[in-house]
Amino acid sequence: MAEACTNGVDTGFVALGYAKVAVLGIVQGITELLPISSTAHMRIVPALLGWQDPGSAFSAAMQLAALVAVISYFWGDVSQLATNTLRAVARRDFRDRHFRFSVWIILATIPIGVAGMSLSQPLNACGSPLRTLTIIGWACVVMAILLALAEIYARHRRTLEDVSFIDAMIVGIAQVGALIPGVSRSGSTLTAALALGLKREDAARFSFLLGLPAIALAGFKEVWELQKAHLSLDGWSILLVGLVVASISAFFAIWGLMRMLERFSAWPFVIYRGAIGIFLIVSVALGHLT
Template sequence: MDLFQTLILALVQGLTEFLPISSAAHLILVPELTAWEDQGLTFDVATHVGSLTAVILYFRVELRRMASHWAGSLVGRGFTPDAKLAWAVGLGTIPAGLAGLLFHDVIATHLRSVEVIIFTTIAFGLLLGLADWRGRRLRDEYQIGWVDVLVIGLAQALALIPGVSRSGVTMTAALFMGFNRQAAARYSFLLSIPIIALAGGYETWGLIQAPEDNVAWSMILIGALVAGISAYLCIHLFLKLLARMSFLPFVVYRLLLGAFLIFMFW
């Protein structure tokens, strides 16, 4: 990869990882539309590390508090809202983790197609719009219940299918369960931490098993840095925007993207 390709792919990863528009779909589509060579597993691992670092840094205060209260809940110091949220993040990751272990190869072999992305981009965009319209928006993430954890966790498992969007489908489920927009986004971002770590670990293991030759480490480091910075800014601006607007612009974007893909490939 040259510098231009590195910057574009890293920006795509950093920006789309946390917006409800599917990073997996965009990272599949960019090479399809540009005829660029596959960026390679090393680059994927590096950009995942960048995105993971960004979300941990952004929520560092909340994560320290959650970790402390979670540890306290283990030794009988009480089940505080922060402890409950920490448990909710951990338990909410289980469905997607199990689905990844069971179905990763099937999905990678049979579902990484433009046709699937077109369908999921449009269908889950409409579902996000419906959830935003019908959701009661009465609760924040500290009021999460165990039924919420199960529903949102199962929704996250669907994000293994390209085009669904991990952040999009978890926010959709949270909105349907009565969370306000910012709470849906914050819980989705917190829920991303273990799942991105698991995905990065899986890719790292694949890299250990089959190391890539002639890795351009300068481009890899630039990619990780750009993905991290863009992801951090994306989280910050997205949460600010949700205080003043609905998810409608992202619903419209998904529908327009689906229409564009139909025009290009059908």
Template sequence: MDILQIVFLSLIQGITEFLPISSSAHLILPTQVLGWPDQGLAFDVAVHFGSLIAVILYFRKDVWHLIRDGLGGFKTGQFSDEGRLAWLIVLATIPAGLAGLVFKDFVETHLRSSAVIATTTIVFGVLLWWADVGGKRRDELGKLNWKKALMIGGAQALALIPGTSRSGITMTAALMLGMKREAAARFSFLMSIPVIALSALLLTLELLGTDSVVWGDIILGVVLSGISAYLCIHFFLQFISRIGMAPFAIYRLLLGGALIWMIFAR
């Protein structure tokens, strides 16, 4: 890859990982639209790792409290709100983990196409808008129970399909279940930690035994994706209660429409 491709893909990954517009779509499309070579597995690991570092650093206090109280509850026999939330995040991660193990190869082989991305971009964009407009938006994270966490986790499993957006589908599900926008976004971001970590681990295991790693590209990818992801989380949480999901839904519709036009214009 040349420096332009590295910088572009790193920034795109960092920004789109936590916005409800699909990071996988934005990493796949440049290779098909701009004719760039595929960035390769090692670079995918790098940019995901950068996003993981960003979300852990941004929520470092929350992460510490979740780990401390989640494990500490077994000693005391009582779980605080943070301890209960920690195990709800674990519960919500299970469906995506199982779906990844079962369907990953099928998705990689059959669903990484512009047509699939265009369809999911539009469909889940409309669904995001509908959830934001129709949701009651009254519940904070403290109102979350195991049934709702499992439903959001089930929705997260759909993010295996390119164009769906992991953050988008989890926020959509949370909004449908009556959560406030900021609470939905916060839970989505905290849920991303085990999912991104597991994804990066699986990709790393696939890399073992290969010699295709260009460490300069890797380090630059980690740094740029980490910085852009950190800033994205910060500003998204600052403004989401005011701007809502409409701008992201509109963007998805425009992107999906442009992809359809490109498909038929070939």
């Protein structure tokens, strides 16, 4: 199906209309914060239903839905971190644990910020070759293998209190992998945190807290790009529907992820990611998906 561009920005979601975008908002919200690649599902679902690809702009803007869900779910952690950091700054206590953790989060965001600006053009261009189903499929398979290795070899004994600056930077660098469609920000950071030996639920919490600035920057940047591209009023209202639906589904996705990691492990996601990746690679090779 033909690509839809608005002044060079991929805006396929506008042609889909409210109902279809609402459906994709549910899918995006659930998959954005689970380690299973929202990009893969944003390509698979429309392809299977015969719909137009909603485009990279839709996926990027949906980061704002993820931002709302993460802040809402981890409000206790976020408010405590922000409040204690401001208090530490006020009393000039720069050795305070909360202040240092906040600084680590900011520093750990620099790698993906630099990489994101450098790769913005090829990643967000209409018909970007990086959004091909084959590349997404292989990314899913590779991440499934890495997540499996983290489950097998890591001890899962450390807590959030044990996290160091080096840990934060390692997870921050791993976050850069999320720029590759199919890798998943949640998948790359959760895998890195698990590999560092954190308990599964603490690894997820660390992953989400560290990713907040990157999620916010990606979402607001895309909204700015859509503004510069003069997206129509109709386009904005369609996007708003997707954001509202995605925010609600993303909140429940976090809840499900935390329950899964607390009681079981990340193996269900390993199996699912691997299956999705193989499905994409084989389907493209056989000509069933294009």
